[in-house]
Amino acid sequence: MHRATEQVLVNLALYDGVADHLQADQGIWIGVDGMIRAVGPVDDVLAEAGDVPVVDLGGDVVMPGLTNMHVHLSLGLPGHLADEVHRSNLAELVLLMADSARRTLHAGVTTARLVGEGRYADFALRKGIEAGAVDGPRIFTAGHALCCTGGHGWEADALEADGADGFRQLTRAQIRAGADLIKVCISGGIAGQYEAIDTPQLLDDEMAAVIRVAHDWGRKVTAHAGPADTVRRAVELGLDCVEHGYELTDEVTRLMAERGVWYVPTIVVSRCEQFFRDSGVPGWLMERALGAGPRHWESLQHAIRNGVPIALGSDMPPHAGYDETTATVRELEFMVDAGMPVADALKAATIRPAEWLNADDKLGSITAGKHADLLVLRDDPTRSVSALRTLHVVMKGGVVYRDDHGRTRARR
Known part of the structure; x- marks a missing residue:
């Protein structure tokens, strides 16, 4: 059985499913229960999370599953x-x-x-x-x-x-x-x-x-x-x-x-x-x-x-x-x-x-209180949906099911 690991994702641009543009320098704090605990400017999220493992996504884009x-x-x-x-x-x-x-x-x-x-x-x-x-x-x-x-x-x-x-x-x-x-x-x-x-x-x-x-x-x-x-x-x-x-x-x-x-x-x-x-x-x-x-x-x-x-x-x-x-x-x-x-x-x-599906209280956007169902792309989907062709990480409920380049294992 897969289990989520508490972590903070950093060095990413965010398409959260709500705003129509990317938000730079964001952080996402994922709890051990696989739920998103906080999203926002990276320094604010890190300060709130405290001593939690950090995953550097190398400047890539994160969007909802x-x-x-x-x-x-x-x-x-x-x-x-x-x-x-x-x-x-x-x-x-x-x-x-x-x-x-x-x-x-x-x-x-x-x-x-x-x-x-x-x-x-x-x-x-x-x-x-x-x-x-x-x-x-x-x-x-x-x-x-x-x-x-x-x-x-x-x-x-x-x-x-x-x-x-x-x-x-x-x-x-x-x-x-x-x-x-x-x-x-x-x-x-x-x-x-x-x-x-x-x-x-x-x-x-x-x-x-x-x-x-x-x-x-x-x-x-x-x-x-x-x-x-x-x-x-x-x-x-x-x-x-x-x-x-x-x-x-x-x-x-x-x-x-x-x-x-x-x-x-x-x-x-x-x-x-x-x-x-x-x-x-x-x-x-x-x-x-x-x-x-x-x-x-x-x-x-x-x-x-x-x-x-x-x-x-x-x-x-x-x-x-x-x-x-x-x-x-x-x-x-x-x-x-x-x-x-x-x-x-x-x-x-x-x-x-x-x-x-009457599930927008838990799914569909990257918002605190929702499941950490996330994708990592190399390109910007707000410019072209074809950016999804550059998908290389899939996470559901805070668990990584696909990681083409080992990006989610690189912690500092």
């Missing part, structure tokens, strides 16, 4: 990924997910929102990570995704129901298992062979049943959704978040902004041809995904322009290689390319997801 809001640790796209998942027994599945969790953490993602896993393995993994038996990000999970009979995701362990009563029962079953949120598939998508992206799949009373039960139990609902009209119906019924939104319109994104409905665009999934080839997906899936790219891009631009609250999510494995970086970093770069200011993109990967 990333949160990826659309993760499947047991990703089962048609092809060899699905084959590997489906032929695994439960123990093997948990081990596969644990390996993906470790890689995700090493990629700088210290918090992950899981939006559809299989066989309730995510709850066992979450327990193992919280106990320190497994290396991985902090997990917020929906358990199984919910869909109609034959609906999106049924081949990938989504649970099927029909009618309002059926969806009420499945929603309660996920909450009983320990779900932090509920994920429901309300339209077709890119990975279902016998559907189209714009196929509506839930009736209004079915969507309303999921949302009502979840909200009664204090859980938010996020929806896999493609077409604008289906999204509009769900938003009017009280939906909290939209995943993908392949075909959003100006009108619908205005409604989302007005109602405070969040958007996780996963823009990488409609432009990741090499990942699909490496994963051995069938030709129809690749053609549909890449063909959705232009409208998906327009959807993201509508959302940015109309002020929809946006959070980072990759759908691809967070650690997956993409253009000489990871899917997580590439997603952020795409969001900026689509018109999002760098300052907003950084917040979409740090403090804003924490707000959606």
Whole structure:
């Protein structure tokens, strides 16, 4: 089991997730409990900390750990990924997910929102990570995704129901298992062979049943959704978040902004041809995904322009290689390319997801009283999110899980 060490980080520039600029000559005091005890001008922090070991970061930049809001640790796209998942027994599945969790953490993602896993393995993994038996990000999970009979995701362990009563029962079953949120598939998508992206799949009373039960139990609902009209119906019924939104319109994104409905665009999934080839997906899936790219891009631009609250999510494995970086970093770069200011993109990967998760009192920024989930970069992320390509240290809860150059061992 890893344990935090009390220490003060010095000789660093700070992006704290609150201010939009770097703060020079800062210090961060981390307690033995892995919580941040003080942040501020280095001399003030050192004076407050007293006789505590000091770690010199050589002038590098420290920022909050990333949160990826659309993760499947047991990703089962048609092809060899699905084959590997489906032929695994439960123990093997948990081990596969644990390996993906470790890689995700090493990629700088210290918090992950899981939006559809299989066989309730995510709850066992979450327990193992919280106990320190497994290396991985902090997990917020929906358990199984919910869909109609034959609906999106049924081949990938989504649970099927029909009618309002059926969806009420499945929603309660996920909450009983320990779900932090509920994920429901309300339209077709890119990975279902016998559907189209714009196929509506839930009736209004079915969507309303999921949302009502979840909200009664204090859980938010996020929806896999493609077409604008289906999204509009769900938003009017009280939906909290939209995943993908392949075909959003100006009108619908205005409604989302007005109602405070969040958007996780996963823009990488409609432009990741090499990942699909490496994963051995069938030709129809690749053609549909890449063909959705232009409208998906327009959807993201509508959302940015109309002020929809946006959070980072990759759908691809967070650690997956993409253009000489990871899917997580590439997603952020795409969001900026689509018109999002760098300052907003950084917040979409740090403090804003924490707000959606109702965890911003402990996560999302480098502030006294929060978990010491920190990244160390060589370059300045407030100038370009591509600075995340220079990531070389990952810390979660005051414990170093990655240190490419041994920087955190250099104490004076």
